[in-house]
Amino acid sequence: MEVDYIIVGMGLAGIAFSKKLLAEKKSFVVFENESQHSSTVAGGVYNPIVLKRFTPVWDAAMQLKIALPFYGELEKTLQAKYTHTLPIHRIFKSIQEQNNWFVACDKPLMQDYMLPTVGTDKNQGLVSDFGVGKLVNTGRVDTKSLLKDYRSFLMGKGLLKMESFEYDAVEHIESSIKYKGITAGHIVFCEGYGMLKNPWFKDLPMQEAKGELITIHAPALKTDYLIKASVFVMPIGNDLYKVGATFNWKDKTNTPTLAGKEELLMKLDMFLTCPYQVVDHVAGIRPTVKDRRPLVGVHPVYKNLAILNGLGTRGVMIAPQAANQLYDFLEHQIAIPKEVCIGRFKA
């Protein structure tokens, strides 16, 4: 079998790169071993404003310009709805935060998203003594359903192998690569936290962050917007809400923990007063990088080994743009922007 590309990993990075290959009529095969769950458990929120400090997210305007049509095209291909517009209510903690909100609202990108008022949240189940700041044009992608459907779509075309990619089975032969009977022009590694097992890229400075999320059933909480306080509460339909997420920099497992759940419940109970029941609890590891920028590029020696990783806490927005940047480099030698290129970590 001969292909242009082998892709290792079918999370958001793998979806973004393989979709680009389909659009460009390149041949490929994907390997996926279900060792990581970040894209499956993700909240899927896209929002170009940092809700802690009310500052713009790095390169957000450009990322969204690419990401929104990208998910729209996937919806057409897969004939299902994954993107949902979702306003955000940021609960203020103090008068100082209200003031900071107004200062931020005046800045250029922010005007498109932040409403310049202190709103009230009339919902009986919520404590918001200092009011809320309202964001519009924000949303969420149902990454779990997208991933499930996209994997079935590739499987139907014979392009997805649900098996572990074994690094020591790779043979380098002149300008191409051989892997278990497959000859490929390039391998693109999209392994998320799995990168740490990759002999060619494991030394890149990933600072992986475990995240846990619970789902609650709260019939009295009738909100159709995301509430953001010390944790977020996001409606997903049928009176269900995702609540998250924790950040743990030490635990490197994908297992939900009692400590994670207790932390979420403690934070939730500070502002949610209506009754609820926990119905689900998941965990995953965010592939976060020291400088909070993606990892895009090729190996310094083996030029046909490439990486698309480091999507951190914002894979939904970043993945489509980063995939295009990698593709443009591999196929058209267009330089990868310095701030995302793995070359920035060379000694």
Ligand SMILES: Cc1cc2nc3c(=O)[nH]c(=O)nc-3n(C[C@H](O)[C@H](O)[C@H](O)COP(=O)(O)OP(=O)(O)OC[C@H]3O[C@@H](n4cnc5c(N)ncnc54)[C@H](O)[C@@H]3O)c2cc1C
């Ligand atoms: C709790 C939580 C909440 C989040 N919320 C949001 C959010 O609201 N918005 C947002 O934008 N982002 C969010 N994120 C971050 C987002 O999930 C990540 O940025 C993104 O999913 C990373 O995608 P990825 O494809 O790089 O990695 P992954 O999703 O980890 O995918 C990598 C894939 O590679 C596979 N793999 C690894 N090694 C091998 C191998 N040797 N052989 C075969 N397959 C292999 C794994 O099984 C996995 O499927 C959240 C993350 C977590 C954990």
